[in-house]
Amino acid sequence: MAAARPIYLDHQATTPVDPRVVDAMLPYFTEHFGNAASRQHVFGWKADEAVEHARHQVARLVGARAKEIVFTSGATEANTLALRGAVQARRDRGAHVVTVATEHKAVLDTCARLAREGCEVTVLPVEPDGRLDPGRFADALRPDTVVASVMAANNEIGVLQPLAALAAACRARGVWLHTDAVQAAGHVPVDVEALGVDLASFSAHKMYGPKGVGALYVRRSPRVTLEPQVVGGGQEQGLRAGTLNVPGIVGLGAAAAMAREGLAAEMPRVAALRDRLLAGLERALDGVAVSGSRTERLPHNLHVRFAGVDGEALMTSLADDLAVSAGSACASGSREPSHVMTALGVDVVDRWGAVRFGLGRGTTADEIDRAVACVVERVTRLRAMSPVGAGVRA
Amino acid sequence: MTGTAYSGAVRARCRDPRRAGGWPDGTPGVGTGERGSLDAGAWTRVQVHVADGSNVIDDARFRVFGCSAALASASWAADALVGRSLDEARALGAAAIAAALDLPADKVAMAALAAEAASEAVRDWERRMGAGDWGLGPGATAVGAPGQDSQATR
Numbered sequence: 001m002a003a004a005r006p007i008y009l010d011h012q013a014t015t016p017v018d019p020r021v022v023d024a025m026l027p028y029f030t031e032h033f034g035n036a037a038s039r040q041h042v043f044g045w046k047a048d049e050a051v052e053h054a055r056h057q058v059a060r061l062v063g064a065r066a067k068e069i070v071f072t073s074g075a076t077e078a079n080t081l082a083l084r085g086a087v088q089a090r091r092d093r094g095a096h097v098v099t100v101a102t103e104h105k106a107v108l109d110t111c112a113r114l115a116r117e118g119c120e121v122t123v124l125p126v127e128p129d130g131r132l133d134p135g136r137f138a139d140a141l142r143p144d145t146v147v148a149s150v151m152a153a154n155n156e157i158g159v160l161q162p163l164a165a166l167a168a169a170c171r172a173r174g175v176w177l178h179t180d181a182v183q184a185a186g187h188v189p190v191d192v193e194a195l196g197v198d199l200a201s202f203s204a205h206k207m208y209g210p211k212g213v214g215a216l217y218v219r220r221s222p223r224v225t226l227e228p229q230v231v232g233g234g235q236e237q238g239l240r241a242g243t244l245n246v247p248g249i250v251g252l253g254a255a256a257a258m259a260r261e262g263l264a265a266e267m268p269r270v271a272a273l274r275d276r277l278l279a280g281l282e283r284a285l286d287g288v289a290v291s292g293s294r295t296e297r298l299p300h301n302l303h304v305r306f307a308g309v310d311g312e313a314l315m316t317s318l319a320d321d322l323a324v325s326a327g328s329a330c331a332s333g334s335r336e337p338s339h340v341m342t343a344l345g346v347d348v349v350d351r352w353g354a355v356r357f358g359l360g361r362g363t364t365a366d367e368i369d370r371a372v373a374c375v376v377e378r379v380t381r382l383r384a385m386s387p388v389g390a391g392v393r394a
Numbered sequence: 395m396t397g398t399a400y401s402g403a404v405r406a407r408c409r410d411p412r413r414a415g416g417w418p419d420g421t422p423g424v425g426t427g428e429r430g431s432l433d434a435g436a437w438t439r440v441q442v443h444v445a446d447g448s449n450v451i452d453d454a455r456f457r458v459f460g461c462s463a464a465l466a467s468a469s470w471a472a473d474a475l476v477g478r479s480l481d482e483a484r485a486l487g488a489a490a491i492a493a494a495l496d497l498p499a500d501k502v503a504m505a506a507l508a509a510e511a512a513s514e515a516v517r518d519w520e521r522r523m524g525a526g527d528w529g530l531g532p533g534a535t536a537v538g539a540p541g542q543d544s545q546a547t548r
Contacts, residue, residue, distance in 0.1 A: 308459070310435070310459060310460055310461055310464075310465075312398075312461040312462055313408060313460065313461055313462045313464070313465045315462075316400060316404070316405055316408040316462035317408040317409055317411075317462075319405060319408075319409075320409060337435065348433050349432045349433065351435075352435050352459075352460075381411070381414075384414065384415070385411060385414035385415065385456070385457050385458060385465075386457065386458070386459050387432070387437060387439065387457055387459055388432065388459055
């Protein structure tokens with residue numbers, strides 16, 4: 001069953017760079033190598049022109065204006081700039097931050113650091129389907145709340161949050177709403193204007209662009225002003241200093257344009273494959289539980305728990321055939337289940353059985369069928385050596 | 395969702411978990427040791443079989459619920475136990491398992507589960523041997539041949 005190369009079903013970790021994106025980037029390494037900040041000669045003009053074109057491409061994907069896009073080294077930096085930048089810029093208002101237990105560590109760890117520095121941070125729980133209750137969210141907003149951060153789509157379980165309702169609650173109270181839209185952008189429609197969010201983070205490598213480049217949307221009207229976190233050069237309207245990664249930015253722009261063009265066709269295609277994957281697993285195996293809402297989720301994500309099986313061991317046993325992600329990590333002998341599984345209130349033993357399948361643009365029905373066969377075989381084998389279900393409860 | 399980088403030895407054990415399975419409780423000649431808990435995310439059972447009148451383990455099996463390191467440790471330990479005397483089996487330590495599998499430092503606890511379960515299995519065999527107690531009540535039916543339970547997972 002082993003293929004020459006494993007089937008790649010880990011597109012929420014990263015995506016391959018689309019060859020058309022590579023083609024768009026290549027001239028900016030060699031022929032058009034100028035520094036976009038060199039305003040005095042053609043080399044700089046050419047680079048600057050490419051950066052501004054990419055800015056428009058990214059803005060169009062997410063319903064923003066070009067001036068509202070700030071390029072960064074990726075989404076982690078964008079999240080940092082949004083949260084730390086907002087807290088530092090709004091000291092007059094207060095020092096309260098609201099976020100959610102299922103956020104990416106890039107947000108949770110930034111919030112934890114803000115808490116150590118004197119901020120008060122409220123971390124809201126989610127419902128069993130992974131969604132945030134807008135009423136509970138609104139209740140958590142206070143006159144001294146400066147920013148709230150709620151991801152558009154969860155990176156583990158793919159669940160979409162009701163951003164429009166959350167944004168309305170924020171707007172009514174003068175709280176800025178930041179969203180980590182890394183997993184959503186380019187995969188489902190994201191329109192910052194329609195949603196009403198104030199800050200949004202994006203990453204190129206989650207949508208067939210290169211690694212090491214991302215963007216932060218910063219609303220102009222009503223105006224959101226941030227304190228920069230990287231200074232010294234004044235690039236990106238003074239919000240993010242440093243020589244611009246022109247080839248990377250060109251790649252992000254090209255990836256955004258392609259995602260926008262392909263979105264309407266790709267969403268149902270990949271959702272059908274995801275459903276085929278789940279149906280195949282459920283047909284052959286008992287004890288398959290989908291994590292999070294079955295309807296409010298990314299079309300290319302399937303997060304399931306196999307009862308009686310450890311997801312990490314399953315992932316390793318599959319590694320020759322299939323590249324997937326497990327939902328838990330261990331440290332220092334004491335294992336920690338995924339914070340997302342914990343937040344969902346999944347039974348403590350079942351938390352270990354989580355596996356994330358991330359489908360992509362290149363995924364085919366044949367790959368899905370082969371993946372199902374591999375997973376069924378391995379789960380069956382692991383269950384045969386598992387005490388769970390064998391009447392043993394240690 | 396980052397994970398541990400495992401050695402080829404661990405990955406090979408996960409692909410092909412040799413000696414998976416076990417004997418039903420009370421099987422004559424079988425000692426059983428268990429360590430860990432499901433709630434903590436790692437549980438290992440090691441069983442050894444010693445033929446009547448012998449002092450050498452002639453078969454060993456494991457069951458496990460846990461990460462790749464726990465699975466590989468239990469499988470490697472079961473392999474290593476076969477052919478050992480009981481004293482040699484008792485001497486099997488976590489360090490040897492961890493070294494053989496090139497486990498990361500933060501995974502040595504998984505090797506310890508296997509080593510402790512193996513030691514406990516030997517003690518259990520000795521205890522039952524001394525007591526003549528294999529848990530078989532009157533009228534107990536014959537159990538399957540050693541290893542039969544493991545066929546599905548070999």
